[in-house]
Amino acid sequence: MQYLYHKESSIPTITLRGDEHRYIFKVRRHKEGETIALRNLEDSTIYYYKIVSMDKKEANLLLQDSKELTIKAKRELHIGWCIIEPKNIEKVLPTLNELGVASISFIYCKRSQKNFKLDFKRLEKILLNSSQQSGRSEMMRLEVVDNLESFLKLYPDSVALNFSDNILKAQDSIDSIVIGCEGGFTDSEIELFGDKIVGLDTTMVLKSESATCAVASLVLL
Numbered sequence: 001m002q003y004l005y006h007k008e009s010s011i012p013t014i015t016l017r018g019d020e021h022r023y024i025f026k027v028r029r030h031k032e033g034e035t036i037a038l039r040n041l042e043d044s045t046i047y048y049y050k051i052v053s054m055d056k057k058e059a060n061l062l063l064q065d066s067k068e069l070t071i072k073a074k075r076e077l078h079i080g081w082c083i084i085e086p087k088n089i090e091k092v093l094p095t096l097n098e099l100g101v102a103s104i105s106f107i108y109c110k111r112s113q114k115n116f117k118l119d120f121k122r123l124e125k126i127l128l129n130s131s132q133q134s135g136r137s138e139m140m141r142l143e144v145v146d147n148l149e150s151f152l153k154l155y156p157d158s159v160a161l162n163f164s165d166n167i168l169k170a171q172d173s174i175d176s177i178v179i180g181c182e183g184g185f186t187d188s189e190i191e192l193f194g195d196k197i198v199g200l201d202t203t204m205v206l207k208s209e210s211a212t213c214a215v216a217s218l219v220l221l
Contacts, residue, residue, distance in 0.1 A: 006038050009038040014061040041139050049062060080158055111185075160197050174198070177215055
């Protein structure tokens with residue numbers, strides 16, 4: 001763990017209770033007198049607190065120091081992801097967060113199952129845990145868009161990942177890319193992108209979540 005998330009990080013004193021206390025007491029086994037790092041994920045500052053007292057129910061922290069420390073990818077990447085089964089999204093979301101994806105717009109494309117509903121509180125918890133482990137200093141932004149047409153009105157410069165001889169390369173200046181769900185895009189959806197379509201340099205047919213991780217790795221690493 002690179003830091004502990006706490007929304008009130010920056011104030012002079014903090015009392016940890018519940019899950020936060022259990023994590024540093026039982027999982028991380030911190031002791032009274034030790035210094036731990038906290039972030040609020042609202043700014044790029046990391047705050048160092050000393051554990052001044054600790055018992056089985058709560059820990060009292062005193063602010064000792066702070067510094068600006070931004071930890072994020074060198075490039076900004078926005079992914080438009082046609083919605084797949086939520087449990088599969090949840091499995092790869094920590095990986096995308098650690099790679100440095102800035103934001104994801106989940107899109108109900110024509111082949112997305114409309115009964116799939118995303119639990120954003122659960123996704124946020126996954127992102128918080130991942131950020132604490134990786135050191136990331138800002139939260140990934142998430143949103144839902146009703147359809148691909150609405151998405152392209154918001155992000156008109158987006159490209160689509162599909163089968164194409166126009167192979168995506170690491171040096172390409174792509175800021176926003178759309179990845180289809182299982183079954184891919186319909187013909188009418190492909191037409192919305194015109195010639196703004198790229199492919200991956202592989203003969204394999206990738207699952208949606210595999211393609212998403214592949215694109216993020218290629219662009220950001």
